[in-house]
Structures are given as structure tokens and as C-alpha cells.
Amino acid sequence: MRRVNVRRVEGTGGNLTDVVFSWSLDNVLDENFYKRQVRKIPMEFLSKPVYMTSFIPPLLEEIRADLLSSMKTVFEDPACDPPVREVQSVQESRQNSPPKNLLYNISLKGERVAENDAVTYKPENGDIIALTDTRPNSIDDSKRSERSYLIAFIKGSRKGSDEFQIVSSKPIEFEQNMQEDGKRNTLYAVFLINLTTNICIWNSLTQGLQGGSMAIIEKVLRANSYAGGRCKICSSGSVSDSVARINSFKLNRSQKAAVLSCLATAECHHQSSVELIKGPPGTGKTNTVGSLLCALLGMKCRTLACAPTNIAVLEVAARVLSLVEESLEYGAYGLGDIVLFGSSEGMNIDDDSDLHDVFLDTRARILVRCFAQHSGWKHCLESMIHLLEGTKEDCILYMEDRTNKDNNRHREKKREKGILEDEKLEICKEREEVQYFEDPKSKKIWQMVGGQTSKGKKNKERQPKVPSPETNKLLYGAKEDKGELTQNKNNRVATGGHHDFLMSEKFVERFDFVGEQLKLFTEALYTHLPTSFISLEVVKDMVRALDLLERLKEVLHECEDVGKCADLLPELYSTREECLQSLKCLSKKFTLPNFYTDDKIKKFCLEKACLLFCTASSSVKLKMKGMAPVELLVIDEAAQLKECESTIPLQISGLRHAILVGDEMQLPALVKSKISEKAGFGRSLFERLVLLKHEYHLLNLQYRMHPSISFFPNKEFYENQISDAPNVKDGSYKKQFLQGSMYGPYSFVNVAYGKEEFENHSSRNMVEVAVVSEVVTSLFKGKLLFSFETPYCYQAFALILDQQVGKFPISHF
Structure with a gap:
């Protein structure tokens, strides 16, 4: 057994990429490579160092298993269409310093190599790629050529380009890529895995003890870590303010009790704590989390809300945004306190998305334009003031x-x-x-x-x-x-030419253009700037100024009618004067920040926001130097988050309280390695605390399942603590649209003659496909999907559209 990595595993330093690069192909193929180092993760921990290091061996084993799975798919499956791009050029980087830092700059060709152009591989930072001049037919072929197992790590890239900086596991010998006739062999970059999340976990485990906040970690080491219960000073206090904050939310008794308890916890500054909210299926977990976060936003409690996946983050962020927008009084003022950040590709936020106004990348792009010195908000404001004053030069022209x-x-x-x-x-x-x-x-x-x-x-x-x-x-x-x-008819200069100038075509065109730009910039500022930077008083002045400009615009265009012009002159000048005074006052009251780059604006937004949304791994951005502390952490879908990954947000500076929301009875995190799975690597912090008898708030009213369906999970998993809401007891849930016991609330269908077929590392059963097709066909003909609204009616509709009805009739088998 190779011992070269033991020191790295047991130590608290080093880069994860160095460990991965140290593996030979035999190491990756050896399923027992880390077996002796991986130990069962305990339920309780003696100290913080023991806690952090317990996850390192299973983490490395999981990465090895993930890398092996990807290599088998790429190199052994002929039906696989791997994410691959042809390399156009390879050059040594200026920072290249063998043998440790093997840095190269590569550029990729634009076209896709694979025959199917349906998907184009777009390399991202953190990707592990294989550089190969041929595509092996099996992993055994890779063993015969060391160059076929030359892996590299994508370290950086130019945005919007196909040029990347990579760290290579071995020196890239350019002369070896040359044929006898002097031509270079074709070189391919094949995607294997992305290491970004694992790097964040690795750094959290190995470097966490050297800095960061450990107050919450100390609370989760042992069963008695939470001894003493609630803060005695705060427990006697009133929560009437918190009650007022959630009265507008439609919460049942158990949901309201959970939210109030968490709000009371958030107000405590005397001790750290961990709260659990258990939400069985259909009990309104997302609505509860959304209401809680809205209330915390109203309290100006700086809070991070995260989840294991982008989809989960987007769901809770959308719920919060819908609740917040109902209470906004001045346009979108207040949304600047909310920031959603993460991978723009993974989150797929575009201009039509409901979350467009709170997404960090979009916000930074907008504010960069607003802050621009020679074309932004300040420039437009000064231009409008200059225009309305009627400067000598304009009038002369x-x-x-x-x-x-x-x-x-x-x-x-x-x-x-x-x-x-x-x-x-x-x-x-x-x-x-x-x-x-x-x-x-x-x-x-x-x-x-x-x-x-x-x-x-x-x-x-x-x-x-x-x-x-x-x-x-x-x-x-x-x-x-x-x-x-x-009244010299030939000398317009002496006949009150200024009001003629105000009504001139040139002036009106210029006014319309500058006014439209100023409106867009102003609305963008009070939408995207945090309330701690732009006060409500300033926003009111902005809204008033825009209203006056709009009225002046209306008067100017009405003056185009010669018959109305004389009557409108008094209003024209009075409105102009009001606009001038309003804009000048605004110019004195409000000053923009004096930075203009995208990165600085992003950091500014993250520092000033009250409510932040991201995945657990992306929360590492909040550990930047100079970042404002986060008071409270809310982890949604906490039972699906590996405990080692939860250590990333749990160590954010200033963190006093953590609220975990989930249900350990539902699906856990995915683990590919059997060794890591057996060690408990997929177990969540939520599940471990529940097993340690940590108290939790149970959401006990379900709104989704027919009572005959909810009966089984309620009895087997939740000790009959879940009640059925009135909506699942009404007539629509009792209807039976098709005759036969199969079409009741639920059915068990025994498919006796099915046979499992394996292809592409997956399985299928064509007899079961035929049965499902016929059931769906019958339901579709019975118009069950469109007869009434169900919680999953759109899911069922998508199934109908995707299903080729009748393709596999039962009679065929």
C-alpha cells in the first residue's frame, strides 16, 4: 500500500490538487487505496481537531471514486459522448516553475470534436481534465501510455474566451507531440470532474482550525454541547415585535411556533445556538423558511441562507422575493438588501428571471454603468441640471x-x-x-x-x-x-428667447434623452443599492424628482400645440424651477461610491447586504478579508448536505446562531464510494443532531398527500405526529376518475415478468415501461390531469408531453 499521501491526509495543510496529482492511474483504479485510512465517522467528537480531520480520508476516497467513475464513462463506454474539446495551442506560462508549479496557457478550438453537437463543453475554473492525443478504448489502454493519463486543473480563464491557464500534473513535453513529418499530433482536453466544491470542503477542514469562527462548531461536537438550553436572559423577554412581523404570513400553528422561536434566538447576543426545524413532505417547509427569512430581513439581521444545490437555493430565494415584493412601497427600494450569488451558468439567471434584480452578477453589471464617471448617474444628473438652467452656450446656439x-x-x-x-x-x-x-x-x-x-x-x-x-x-x-x-421681429434674442429655447425641438430631444437615462439610472440605484447606503429620505427625493421631470416632459410636449403654448408657459417655468431645485438638492444629499470596477462593486454589495443566498460551498466568498460578519445562518435542505460541507458556512466570521431545516427521513446526500458511504460520509449534521436527541421544531400539518397515502409514512416514520390539512380532505381528493382499484389514491402493481437490462452504466426494465405507458395513457384519456389542480399537476403534464404514449403496449410482451 502506498504511504505517500498519509502525511497529507493527517496534516492540516497542502493543496487538494497536489494530492489528486500524486495519484497514479493504478491508485485511481484501486478501490482499496484509502480503505485502511478511512474510519467510521463517530457520532460525537472529543475536540475540534478530531472533528475536522475525521472527514478528510473519506473525502479523498470519494474524490477518487468520482474520478474513477468519470474515467470509466469516458474511456470505456463507446456510446458515451464525452465533453471534449480540441486543443489549439499550448504554451508555458510566465509563472511556470518546475517541478512544483507546472503552469501552462492553453487555447481550445471553437468547434466541438464529438459527432453530436447537442452539447458543447465549456471549461470552468476547477475542472479536472485529461489531456490526450488519442481516445483510448479502455482504461487498460491508458496504462500503456503515460501521456494518456496526463491530467490538469483549470486554474483561470478569460471571460468569454477559449483561453485558459492550467496546472498540469506532469510536464507537457511539446516534442513528444510532434510526428515524424514535423506536424503536431492532435491534442484533446476531456472533462473528468469539477473539483471546486471539494476544494472548498478541503480548505474548510484543513485550514478551518487556523482561523474563522468556531462558536457553532463547538455546539455540535457532542450531545451535551447544547447543555443549558436557551439563554436565561433572553428567554424571559417579549417577542411581541416578532409576532407582528409574521402576522401577514399565512402560517399554521406549528409553522408560526418554529418561526417565532428562531426569531427569538436571533435576537440573543449572549450565547451561540443551533435550532432545528423538521419538515416532513408537504408540511410547508419552504413557506416556513421564506417567512422566517423575511422576518429576519425586517429585523436587519445579517443572515446567510444556503442549501446543497442551486435549485434548492433558487426555490427559497424566489419564495422570499415574492413575499418581500408585496411589502415594497417605493418601487423596488429594499431589494438592495438581498443578494443571490453563485455560478451564473449553474443558476441560469437571465434578464427574464424573477431573481434578476437580486443576482449579484447582474447587479454588478448595472451598478458599473450607474457609477461610470462620464456616462453614469452623476453625469446624467449634472447634464439635466445644466440643461434646465438654460446655459448661455445652449441658448446662443x-x-x-x-x-x-x-x-x-x-x-x-x-x-x-x-x-x-x-x-x-x-x-x-x-x-x-x-x-x-x-x-x-x-x-x-x-x-x-x-x-x-x-x-x-x-x-x-x-x-x-x-x-x-x-x-x-x-x-x-x-x-x-x-x-x-x-418686439423687434427680426431680433429673436431680444424677445424672451429662453422660453423659445425651452420649447425648441433640439431642447426637447435632448431633454427626453437625458431624462430617460436619468430615470433608468435612478431607479437602478434605489433598486440595487442597500438601504444602509441609500436612505428612504433620499429615495423619496429621487421619486419626487422623477415625477417632476415626467410632468415637465408632458408640458413640453403639450407646448408643441401652438394654441396651448401661451397658457402653459407659467406651468412650464414653475415646473422647470421645481425640477431644478429638486435635482440640485439630490446632488448635494447623495454621493455615489468612488469605485468603478466589477469586483469592488461585488464586494461592496456582499458587505452591505442583510440577506444573502448561495450554495453551502459558495459561501466561502464571505470569508474574504474585510467582509462584514454574518450573524445568523439558515441551511435549507440541511438533511441533504454532507456534514463536512456544512463546515464551510458554519465557520463564517461573526456567526452566532445556525438554523437547520430539513428532514432526515428523506433522501440523504449522494455518495459514490462504498467505503465512504459505510463510514457515514453522506450523513448530514441535521441527521446526527437528531440522532443525538437534539430538540427540533416539527411542522405537523401536511397539505400534499391524500390521507390514505399519508397514513403509511406518518405511522412508519413520524410516529403519527403529522395531521392532514383540510384541503386534502375535501371532495377533490376523494374523486375517482377511472373505474378499478388501480386508479384509487395509490396502487401497487406487481410486474412479475420484467427483466433488468444494463446499458451505459444504468438499468432499465422494458416491461415496467410498458405498464407505466398504459397507465399514463388511461389517465390521459380520462382527463384526470386537467380535472382539478393538484400539487404536481404540472409535473404530470410534463410527463404526458414527454411520454410516447402507447409505444410499448403490454400485448407486445
């Missing part, structure tokens, strides 16, 4: 445009009468003198010059066209003196 148009129209009229005069003489008559006025903002003296200077010489340089002093008063908000404006 407009006046120049209007003057040119008026002169053109005037010339056309003269042409019609045949009295066209010299334009230069006309300009001289119109502008006979030099005018001076003071810009109240810049304090500069501006000069308005006509076609001639005071000496009567022609002005060689084109002088800027500026408004008159009277127009200047309107431009900067000064009170208009009635009767002072002249």
Missing part, C-alpha cells in the same frame, strides 16, 4: 439657429416681392451698437458685436452671438421686468 431660419424666411419673402437687398447692409442696420452685460455665474463681461465695429470698419473675426441683458435675466432666473422686452 439656439438663437443662432433661430436667427438664421428667420433671416432665410425674410429673404424668401423679399425674393417673392423682388426686393432683395444687400444682406450686409441689413445686418449693419439690425446691429448698430456694441452691448455689454455681466454673466452672474462666471462674473465675466461679455461683448455683443454687430456687423460693424464702433469705428465703422468691417469686423474680420466672427463674434459670438449672445443674448441681450433682458434675455440674460431669464436665462439665469432673474425676475422679468414687464414692458422691457422689445
